[in-house]
Amino acid sequence: MPGKGKHRRPKNTRLTRGFVAVGTGGAALALPVLGATTASAAAPATAGTVAPQAVGAAPAAAPKAPVTYAVKAGDSLVKIAEKHSLAGGWKKLYQDNKTVIGEDPSLIRPGLKLSVGAAAGKAAPARKAAPARADRSARTTLKAAAPKAKSYANNLDGWIRESLDIMVKHGIPGSYNGIYRNVMRESSGNPLAINNWDSNAAAGIPSKGLLQVIDPTFRAYHVPGTSTDSYDPVANITAACNYAAARYGSIDNVFGAY
Template sequence: MTTHMKSSSTGRIARLRKFSVAGIATAGAAAAALTMMPSAAHAAEPVSASASTTSVAAVKAKADAKADAHAAKKAKAKKKTYANNLDGWIKESLAIMKAKDIPGSYEGLHRNIIRESGGDPKAENGWDINAQNGTPSKGLLQVIQPTFDAYHVKGTPHELTDPVANITAAANYAADKYGSIDNVDSAY
């Protein structure tokens, strides 16, 4: 490397640049790190590797928490509310069934509900063979407790006469036994 001595500050900067480039080529990345370090007058306090890792992790954790809070807020805002009547129960059940890949239509659910309970979520059959055996059919789709327990759909109340839980459990059972609640046209 050839350096020329110049008295001006521009010449000194040019000479330092030549030296820095040559130093990088000769010494590699370590020289680059040293060349780029500010002078003692301009240097900030050194940051330890663990402190910088911690601060990066803290920033990431904070960003993740903010994103999670935003997603939860968005999901809550999107959560649909349904009327507390037969139409609302069927629509809410259909939304859950869709999310759980349980087949069925509004028409199929409504038709079976009207036939089984007349739309009364507290309906109870006290005379059929299930009732005679001590396990009466209950709810909108006249489900017995063991069937409800076996086909209960997670995310709905674990209560046999809850309208949405009763509908989704019955539709889940009908899907398993008949392909869909839409294929049911009599007691099942």
């Protein structure tokens, strides 16, 4: 989206989504303490003899081996993060591998070895002990008073729906179809897309993200409560729709380069 100039359809740099989770957490092995039935000191272990483990002691857990992922042609950070169900998505993946990837998260090349965090999985919630003499009516009231926070899928559908909910709160017009149509034209749904070839890029302000927003426009139309990172999909969509509303009345009225 232009602040001074028109955007062109970006030459998307697709990032691979397949990174490897590095398991950490080596456990320190403590030497077992031998139980004594008398007050006499235990005889020291002789050289070459393995001291017996205390009865009932749990065996030390073996440390998890780190996992790495080799980037392939056509990969993107988004694809890799989704493929491995990484907690924190592509941004966490980028932060963990920033020294390997460099300053531009869209520029990953085949052959890079990426460290992938532990795959996101829903851990079993800790079981809470029932409070003594709990008042059932009070528990019911508290439960009703705390509505469950709305969750969104970490994909294009979820990003658009979350953006629409934020837009409603700020009075920004736009529809799902209008956003989706423009996203697919501008970035093909890649939140890390960047245009490095048009006039904006030549001026040092390339178009970025799902709706290809240049940094000056992103800052001017940034919606409070969203990320200040122009690559953030929700922040990118809401800022772009805010801009489109100011210039065209709504993102629904945009059918080409804007």
